[in-house]
Amino acid sequence: MTNELLTSQAVVRLDLAGEELWLLPQRCIWWPARHTLIASDLHLGKSGHFRSEGLAVPQAVLTADLERLCQLIAWLPVRRLLCLGDLFHSRTNPEWPLVLEYRARFKDAEFVLIRGNHDVLPAHRYAELNIAVLDYLTEGPFLFVHDPADAGHGAAAAVTMSGHLHPGVRLRGRGRQTLRLPCFFLGSKTLLLPAFSEFTGLALLRPGKGDRVFVIADGCVVGV
Numbered sequence: 001m002t003n004e005l006l007t008s009q010a011v012v013r014l015d016l017a018g019e020e021l022w023l024l025p026q027r028c029i030w031w032p033a034r035h036t037l038i039a040s041d042l043h044l045g046k047s048g049h050f051r052s053e054g055l056a057v058p059q060a061v062l063t064a065d066l067e068r069l070c071q072l073i074a075w076l077p078v079r080r081l082l083c084l085g086d087l088f089h090s091r092t093n094p095e096w097p098l099v100l101e102y103r104a105r106f107k108d109a110e111f112v113l114i115r116g117n118h119d120v121l122p123a124h125r126y127a128e129l130n131i132a133v134l135d136y137l138t139e140g141p142f143l144f145v146h147d148p149a150d151a152g153h154g155a156a157a158a159v160t161m162s163g164h165l166h167p168g169v170r171l172r173g174r175g176r177q178t179l180r181l182p183c184f185f186l187g188s189k190t191l192l193l194p195a196f197s198e199f200t201g202l203a204l205l206r207p208g209k210g211d212r213v214f215v216i217a218d219g220c221v222v223g224v
Contacts, residue, residue: 017159035079044099
């Protein structure tokens with residue numbers, strides 16, 4: 001399965017600030033030089049939170065996202081998972097035991113969380129999952145934050161990677177058809193990641209001059 005993924009036309013290989021990054025249709029980034037899988041906005045427990053509020057959102061929403069994550073860790077030589085915030089949607093809810101179960105399936109991988117606005121669990125919960133929690137991280141030419149507004153933490157960084165916005169674009173076709181798709185949004189010094197969870201909305205962005213957009217559609221990443 002690994003060889004199929006590495007040679008797939010679905011993956012965009014990007015040279016950014018001298019580092020090779022792979023934009024994956026699974027809504028995350030592979031940084032091969034650091035054996036690091038970068039994702040943002042998993043919002044684990046969101047379906048359980050909605051159910052606790054009386055909305056019938058199935059647990060399959062959570063398991064689908066977690067299975068996708070586990071598949072990537074099985075396919076790639078992942079030593080570290082770097083989450084750019086909003087790993088969890090809210091405080092502990094009935095889906096917590098399932099999260100613990102899945103964490104045990106990739107217990108050998110280091111797990112680093114850049115704290116997001118939804119990451120409000122008490123410290124012992126992160127310790128229970130063996131997750132290191134940081135406010136930001138500078139590594140190589142990159143600054144990793146949750147909110148792009150926090151780019152000031154790394155003035156010397158060539159590129160700031162972030163999540164938070166759940167970026168998407170609207171594509172227009174003939175006959176006035178429109179399609180809203182999640183995307184990777186690359187500016188001159190910023191790279192916005194799509195939300196890893198499929199159970200999120202989209203913030204529709206308009207590319208400016210020099211911006212590059214890579215949409216995720218039909219299991220592929222495509223530059224538009």
